[in-house]
Amino acid sequence: MRDVAILGVGMTKFGELWDRSFREIGIEAGFQALVDAKLSSGDLGALYLGNMASGSLIAQEHIAPLILDYSGLGPHHIAAVRVEGGGASGALALHEGWLAVASGAHDFVVVGGAEKLTDVPDVEASRITGGTADHEWEAVFGATLPGLWAMIARRHMHDFGTTREAFAQVAVQMHENGSKNPNAHYRNKITLEAVTGATPVAEPLGMLDCAPFSDGAAAVVLGPMERARKFTDTPIRLAASQVACDAMALHHRREITTVDSTVVAAKRAFAQARRAPADVQLVEVNDAYTIAGLVALEDLGFVEKGKSGPAFLNGEFARGARLSMNTSGGLKSQGQPFGAVGVAQAVEIVRQLRGEAKERQVSGATLGLAHNLGGTGGTSVVHLLERTN
Amino acid sequence: MTIARFWRETPQRYNLGGAKCTVCQTVYFPPRSVCPSCAQHRQSIGKLEPFHLSGEGEVVTFSVVHDAAEGFEMQVPYVLAIVRTREGPQLTGQVVDVDPKEVKIGLKVRATFRKLREEGKAGVIHYGYKFAPAEDWDGRPPGRGMPAHVPSELPTRPAEGSARA
Numbered sequence A: 001m002r003d004v005a006i007l008g009v010g011m012t013k014f015g016e017l018w019d020r021s022f023r024e025i026g027i028e029a030g031f032q033a034l035v036d037a038k039l040s041s042g043d044l045g046a047l048y049l050g051n052m053a054s055g056s057l058i059a060q061e062h063i064a065p066l067i068l069d070y071s072g073l074g075p076h077h078i079a080a081v082r083v084e085g086g087g088a089s090g091a092l093a094l095h096e097g098w099l100a101v102a103s104g105a106h107d108f109v110v111v112g113g114a115e116k117l118t119d120v121p122d123v124e125a126s127r128i129t130g131g132t133a134d135h136e137w138e139a140v141f142g143a144t145l146p147g148l149w150a151m152i153a154r155r156h157m158h159d160f161g162t163t164r165e166a167f168a169q170v171a172v173q174m175h176e177n178g179s180k181n182p183n184a185h186y187r188n189k190i191t192l193e194a195v196t197g198a199t200p201v202a203e204p205l206g207m208l209d210c211a212p213f214s215d216g217a218a219a220v221v222l223g224p225m226e227r228a229r230k231f232t233d234t235p236i237r238l239a240a241s242q243v244a245c246d247a248m249a250l251h252h253r254r255e256i257t258t259v260d261s262t263v264v265a266a267k268r269a270f271a272q273a274r275r276a277p278a279d280v281q282l283v284e285v286n287d288a289y290t291i292a293g294l295v296a297l298e299d300l301g302f303v304e305k306g307k308s309g310p311a312f313l314n315g316e317f318a319r320g321a322r323l324s325m326n327t328s329g330g331l332k333s334q335g336q337p338f339g340a341v342g343v344a345q346a347v348e349i350v351r352q353l354r355g356e357a358k359e360r361q362v363s364g365a366t367l368g369l370a371h372n373l374g375g376t377g378g379t380s381v382v383h384l385l386e387r388t389n
Numbered sequence B: 001m002t003i004a005r006f007w008r009e010t011p012q013r014y015n016l017g018g019a020k021c022t023v024c025q026t027v028y029f030p031p032r033s034v035c036p037s038c039a040q041h042r043q044s045i046g047k048l049e050p051f052h053l054s055g056e057g058e059v060v061t062f063s064v065v066h067d068a069a070e071g072f073e074m075q076v077p078y079v080l081a082i083v084r085t086r087e088g089p090q091l092t093g094q095v096v097d098v099d100p101k102e103v104k105i106g107l108k109v110r111a112t113f114r115k116l117r118e119e120g121k122a123g124v125i126h127y128g129y130k131f132a133p134a135e136d137w138d139g140r141p142p143g144r145g146m147p148a149h150v151p152s153e154l155p156t157r158p159a160e161g162s163a164r165a
Helices: A022-037 A054-058 A063-076 A089-103 A122-130 A145-160 A164-178 A192-196 A225-230 A260-273 A290-299 A308-313 A338-354 B003-007 B010-015
Strands: A004-011 A046-050 A079-083 A109-116 A200-203 A215-224 A236-245 A282-284 A367-374 A379-387 B017-021 B048-052 B056-065 B078-085 B090-095 B108-118 B125-133
Touching: A004 A022, A004 A089, A004 A225, A004 A338, A022 A063, A022 A109, A022 A215, A046 A063, A046 A089, A046 A338, A054 A109, A054 A122, A063 A079, A063 A109, A079 A089, A089 A109, A089 A215, A089 A236, A089 A338, A089 A367, A089 A379, A109 A338, A122 A145, A145 A200, A145 A290, A145 B056, A145 B078, A164 A192, A164 A290, A164 A308, A215 A225, A215 A338, A236 A260, A236 A338, A260 A290, A260 A367, A260 A379, A282 A338, A290 A308, A290 A367, A338 A367, A338 A379, B003 B010, B010 B017, B010 B125, B056 B090, B090 B108
Parallel strands: A046 A079, A046 A109, A282 A367, B090 B125
Antiparallel strands: A004 A215, A004 A236, A109 A215, A200 B056, A236 A379, A367 A379, B017 B048, B056 B078, B056 B108, B078 B090, B108 B125
């Protein structure tokens, strides 16, 4: 396998983009990435598009050639493949792109992620995204995605004494980070009292513990590291790309409070890159629910199991602290367009490592980790991104 | 959901019909055709037999749901829980016949046959299991004092809440 570099990145604003269509946002992100990479479309070997549920959300399947076509790449007849893994679809597409370039099957590929969630009412979006858990044995009995994560939160509080304030503070911190991100869905700051006092969704989680349903798209261009200098002065090396899966239903997992797929994907990723959690300065975790952000910090190896709450309240994961968590604002504030999330995480880390993150720039970072997850952890994807100069 | 899609799961949803691997004796719900616990999965193919759960268990974790799943709007707030059955498998279901404030981790429950939801005024009515408090069972873990139809040589399991079932 050869080394793979990210040569270009792009993303749309995330949010309720009522005036923009799925194909419009998909194309915008892709073109930004191609222009950023200074690559001409004729060089491309393939397109991988992460998307969770276009069929249910916009009644359009077969979307990879659609985006290819409207990007003007139809005449090149390159391969366009949709990749689905629930909320992890974006990072799963990035993994496919990495495999293609690392193996030598292709030299240059575009990896996109796009989702259009606001063309259906909220209730329907909840039902559709709830399909990333086990429909027959969870949803049919009244389980919702927030309900399942709430049960993880409840058990975490029971086993480790994690406080309500600890995961509420995740939301506060994410909105603080997102306030500096022009692409974020929410740029307002919120208080701890606002989070703990918000309308309950599934106790102990309230409205402000849950990431929004957003529209949005993101894209990256990948190529072989040995040719990267032709295109950019600061190629970012994909030092690891790992996927791990587990039982679909939360009740079938080894433990309620540990997402084994994340633990395994992270271990494999650190082994692949020959690095350790202590080497990482930047992390983008899948904080679809505040508790999910805390659990991810533990499962990725950044803090001991059960101790994320006190560590978070202690400010250990604030921007510029020992580990900067979700400088983008995370899913909570930057937004949650399911299939786009995993790609947008990579975009944020690349911008940070290149020193292009403006107001939210963390200084001196050389290694970042992106963690993308589907459902309650049926699929986890971990990428390590490294600046090499 | 179509009638057939729900109807075909009736043995599980109405009667807690699971499966037991006759190679390693692990019990599963819902039934599986391959045993994930057997070191060599192939040896378990065709060796899983029907096995009914007693329906008794205890709450491993729960939430009080206010923002309902589709078809459950009339039931809010409702208690959603993961229940660890005395035979090992864990299930997700509602806990009913109790004040939500009284529900806690470790609460002993027994499965009860209830209406789950209805699809609008003219649609299909779905029935299945929910759980109700049952302080009359002693809560002994699998392997001790089991009913006659449960084998006593169930494999040793990790701590509560960590069963792979």
